[in-house]
Amino acid sequence: MGxxxxxxxxxxxxxxxxxxxxxxxxxxxxxxxxxxxxxxxTVEPDxxxxxxxxxxxxxxxxxxxxxQEANEAWLRARAGVVDAILARVEELLxxxxxxxxxxxxxxxxxxxxxxxxPAGNVILRADGVARVALERSISDARIRxxxxxxTEIGGVEASDxxxxxxxRNTLRSRFVKARPALMVELWKRLPGPDE
Numbered sequence: 001m002g003x004x005x006x007x008x009x010x011x012x013x014x015x016x017x018x019x020x021x022x023x024x025x026x027x028x029x030x031x032x033x034x035x036x037x038x039x040x041x042t043v044e045p046d047x048x049x050x051x052x053x054x055x056x057x058x059x060x061x062x063x064x065x066x067x068q069e070a071n072e073a074w075l076r077a078r079a080g081v082v083d084a085i086l087a088r089v090e091e092l093l094x095x096x097x098x099x100x101x102x103x104x105x106x107x108x109x110x111x112x113x114x115x116x117x118p119a120g121n122v123i124l125r126a127d128g129v130a131r132v133a134l135e136r137s138i139s140d141a142r143i144r145x146x147x148x149x150x151t152e153i154g155g156v157e158a159s160d161x162x163x164x165x166x167x168r169n170t171l172r173s174r175f176v177k178a179r180p181a182l183m184v185e186l187w188k189r190l191p192g193p194d195e
Contacts, residue, residue: 097153
């Protein structure tokens with residue numbers, strides 16, 4: 001066998017091996033492709049389900065955020081209505097001073113604080129209508145009348161002469177004390193977002 005024959009034989013052997021290697025590589029590639037396809041078929045529903053689950057969670061999160069913002073806006077609106085109502089009530093308090101029954105209310109407010117009066121001389125502050133009504137019924141010499149501060153509305157305020165002791169029973173002070181309960185009551189009576 002000469003070099004030419006040996007070269008052809010080596011080439012044929014190399015080509016045969018090459019063809020065998022390529023055939024095995026093709027078979028292996030087909031197997032890998034088939035396994036990858038099978039895996040993708042089994043993984044695809046999981047991925048699809050996972051993606052759908054994540055999308056649903058994101059949607060629910062956005063919906064919850066939107067609901068929360070809507071509820072906050074509704075609560076602010078309700079609080080605004082309650083504040084507006086109570087502000088209007090406070091604006092109308094001075095009108096009670098012109099009512100025919102106000103002198104009787106002023107006497108009642110006075111009697112409520114009478115047990116709390118300090119010993120000794122007392123300064124009793126009252127608005128003009130209450131003062132007229134009270135001067136007729138009070139004969140206690142230790143009581144001296146003064147005008148009610150302009151910041152107060154109706155009713156009475158008592159203190160000792162030094163001003164160290166003060167008891168207040170005015171329409172405004174009672175309104176301020178009643179305000180939290182009034183807010184709760186108004187809040188209950190306002191319709192909710194689903195009503």
